[in-house]
Amino acid sequence: MRLYGYNLSGNCLKIWWTARHLGKPVEWIETDLLKGEHRTPEFLARNPAGQVPLVEFDDGRMLSQSNAVCLYLAEGSALIPADAFERAQMMQWLFWEQYSHEPALAVARGNIILRGATIETLDPALIQRCNGVLDLMEHELSSRPFFVGNTPTLADLSIVAYTRLCPDAGFRLENWPAVSRWIARVEDSFDLSGP
Numbered sequence: 001m002r003l004y005g006y007n008l009s010g011n012c013l014k015i016w017w018t019a020r021h022l023g024k025p026v027e028w029i030e031t032d033l034l035k036g037e038h039r040t041p042e043f044l045a046r047n048p049a050g051q052v053p054l055v056e057f058d059d060g061r062m063l064s065q066s067n068a069v070c071l072y073l074a075e076g077s078a079l080i081p082a083d084a085f086e087r088a089q090m091m092q093w094l095f096w097e098q099y100s101h102e103p104a105l106a107v108a109r110g111n112i113i114l115r116g117a118t119i120e121t122l123d124p125a126l127i128q129r130c131n132g133v134l135d136l137m138e139h140e141l142s143s144r145p146f147f148v149g150n151t152p153t154l155a156d157l158s159i160v161a162y163t164r165l166c167p168d169a170g171f172r173l174e175n176w177p178a179v180s181r182w183i184a185r186v187e188d189s190f191d192l193s194g195p
């Protein structure tokens with residue numbers, strides 16, 4: 001299996017971490033977004049959406065959308081709760097990550113590290129959305145160790161990706177102590193190093 005990814009992308013890293021945690025061999029193919037390597041005819045033939053992450057399986061099938069890939073890789077593993085309601089709760093957080101969390105924290109960070117913005121020039125409305133996301137996480141994680149129950153699931157792996165990178169956009173994680181403790185727990189549960 002080959003993972004077309006960009007090393008600064010949390011969406012790509014979460015697949016890398018999931019595969020490694022599950023002992024599934026994966027080859028990382030660095031795809032530099034700043035050089036437009038996701039817009040070449042060869043890449044667009046693989047993923048017409050022109051985005052990483054993209055996984056190419058040995059039989060030639062392709063799969064994109066980070067959480068969909070993680071769900072596929074983790075099928076039948078302890079990263080997906082066996083109980084139907086807990087599984088739905090995990091999904092709840094995966095959808096939240098894509099609709100509310102990533103469009104705030106990843107966009108704020110991307111504006112700084114990829115698009116030349118500074119912390120001072122970030123859109124105040126975007127900063128407000130990021131603070132809201134971190135406040136919600138602080139509320140949830142004050143009463144339990146992980147997003148679903150007492151053990152880490154894909155929800156934690158997915159959400160930690162851009163959360164632990166948000167200091168790049170000026171968010172001081174010490175202001176959200178339950179979130180900071182949760183990041184440490186997730187880091188203890190998985191190897192979150194890059195490719």
Ligand SMILES: N[C@@H](CCC(=O)N[C@@H](CS)C(=O)NCC(=O)O)C(=O)O
Pocket residue numbers: 006009010011012033038050051052053064065066067098
């Ligand atoms: N929802 C998608 C988001 C994918 C995405 O936004 N990828 C970014 C990098 S993190 C990308 O390829 N951006 C280049 C572009 O859209 O032109 C996922 O979770 O995989």
